[in-house]
Amino acid sequence: MAQALKEVRKLKDLQTLVSLSKRRGFVFQSSEIYGGLNSCWDYGPLGSLMKLNVKRIWWQAMTRRADICGLDASILMHPTVWKASGHVDGFSDPLVDCKDCKTRFRTDNTESYINEKKCPQCGSKNLSEPRQFNLMFKTHMGPVEDEGSVVYMRPETAQGHYVNFSNCQTTTRYKIPFGIAAIGKSFRNEITPGNFIFRTREFEQMEMQYFVKPGEDESWFEKWKQTRMQFYKKYGFNMQNLREHPHAANELAHYAKAAIDVEYLFPMGWSELEGIHNRSNYDLTQHAKFSGKSLEYFEEATKEKFIPFVIETAVGCDRLFLAFLCDAYREEVYVDESGAEDIRVVLGLHPEVAPVKVAILPLVKKDPVASLAQKLREELAEDWDVQYDEAGSIGKRYRRQDEIGTPFCVTVDYESIEDGAVTIRNRDTMMQERVPLDQLKNNLLLKIKNFS
Ligand code: GAP
DSSP states (O other): OOOEEEEEEEOOOOOHHHHHHHHHTTTEETTTTTOOOOTTTEEEEEHHHHHHHHHHHHHHHHHHHEEEEEOOOOOOHHHHHHHHHHHHHHHEEEEBBTTTTTTTEEESHHHHHHSSSTTTTTTTOBBBBOOOEOOOOEEEEEOOOOGGGGGEESSSHHHHHHHHHHHHHHHHTTOEEEEEEEEEEEOOOSSOBTTTTTTTSEEEEEEEEEEEOTTHHHHHHHHHHHHHHHHHHHHOOOOEEEEEEEOOOOOOTTTSSEEEEEEETTTEEEEEEEEEEETHHHHHHHHHHHHHOOEEEEEETTTTOOOOOOEEEEEEEHHHHHEEEEHEEEEEEEEEETOEEEEEEEEEOOTTTOOOSSEEEEEETTTTTTHHHHHHHHHOOOSSSEEEEEOOOOOHHHHHHHHTTTOOOEEEEEEHHHHHHEEEEETOOOOOEEEEEHHHHHHHHHHHHTTT
């Protein structure tokens, strides 16, 4: 029966994505068979592919520029790094315990406490005094667990950039302005993790520190805000779901001269996706002071020496992954003449981000169609992540691919054996086109490149 599109629904709640992620293999709860570990998540067969794609597009956007190099610093660093950075003394949240129901909560973002000094759980006013709780995970290096062996799991990747500023500058021979980009795990003992992979205690950051001459920092701050917004546009974000939230003077971190959050309209409301900060020369000055090593830069042209200012762009990989899923999710509701509804769930991911680029769907399971389809799978897998699916009706197979965001399906049929051609089906338009086998790769390549 003929169907007509009645409406397109957007994502309503995070739970829809949590369920889809588990059902289709994007994200699982960590240690699930033991009941799970609060706020820890594992990326499954599709999620691990997609996460790599998210990292790759960010990494390429940064390091394929002529003025940015890459870095992969270790998670454990010299403990003095965290004294110099201010994390040992200042990286903490104010906490209160409810003496009646034993709930522990933050005082600075709990409305019932801010307004009436009440517990958000049971309403009791029988509360402890606020205490500062440091968010860094501590551990010990070596066999002796004493104060002298304390090391921290890094709470941000950025300090690796600062302590390697001279190493990177001298080995690349880059002149200022230039940047260092890194992707890696960070750890924060968050008091209120939650909202799926939005706020977790173990997460991955993608951070870039751009070192500039003092006085040029403000214009570079503006340029980086634009550059980062262009990135989101390029990868298909609905720009109405993104906005800049400039920090007011009382919101600024102690080191920051200016900062904005790039906020995304997640199902739970506008929330920080990325931070862009003008960190002044605070970080390099602190590390020079604590290490006793000069971190001054000598500008050949002017014969000037100065400590560079830093413009930082910092985005969570997991948070960007979540934003991509939220933005891409849609339900297309079709009705037939009898009024019956049929819902097509689609992840309209950009092909560079989608975990599977092409699905190969043979219309019959037997040779010679199956062997041609397998041969195609192998050929396309040289360049892309490909799935082979021969189970169920072709309609059901298309729907399975739509739901995981596969932009292109290639069907192979008996005719393919005769005419040496296959059919490409487009996820978004559902249009089909017949393409000669020897043009298939190029055709797909162009489609991926010119996707908009
Ligand atoms: N070096 C600067 C810095 O770390 P931040 O605003 O604290 O700045 C940068 O973190 C980004 O890292 C955030 O915008 C967010 O995307 C991500 N992020 C921070 N804490 C996170 C957490 N607990 N879980 C997931 N992502 C987090």
